[in-house]
Amino acid sequence: MITILIVDDHQLMQASLSKLLAEEPTFHVIAAAINGEEALEQIRKQKPDIVIMDINMPGMGGNLFGR
Numbered sequence: 358m359i360t361i362l363i364v365d366d367h368q369l370m371q372a373s374l375s376k377l378l379a380e381e382p383t384f385h386v387i388a389a390a391i392n393g394e395e396a397l398e399q400i401r402k403q404k405p406d407i408v409i410m411d412i413n414m415p416g417m418g419g420n421l422f423g424r
Contacts, residue, residue, distance in 0.1 A: 360387045362403060364396040364410040374409060392416045 361384055365371050371389045378384045388403045390396040392414050400408065 358385050359383055359407060360385050360403070360405045362386075362388045362390065362396065362399050362405040362408045364390045364393070364408060364414075366391050366411060366414040370411070 361378060363371050363374050363386060365374070368391075375386045375389070378386055387405055388399045390399045393410075394416060396408065396410060399405075
């Protein structure tokens with residue numbers, strides 16, 4: 358089982374990705390977060406195998422290196 362954390366500030370995108378990934382039996386979405394700060398907290402708690410993260414979000418997004 359591959360565990361996944363989804364990070365996106367749009368709940369519709371989170372729900373869509375979760376539904377799509379649920380169709381694959383080897384994937385399990387264990388948590389979701391709405392920004393980078395919350396993602397770091399969830400990573401520490403849940404320890405997912407994969408993080409799918411939006412690049413552009415308010416606060417800390419997926420673009421950790423800036424522009």
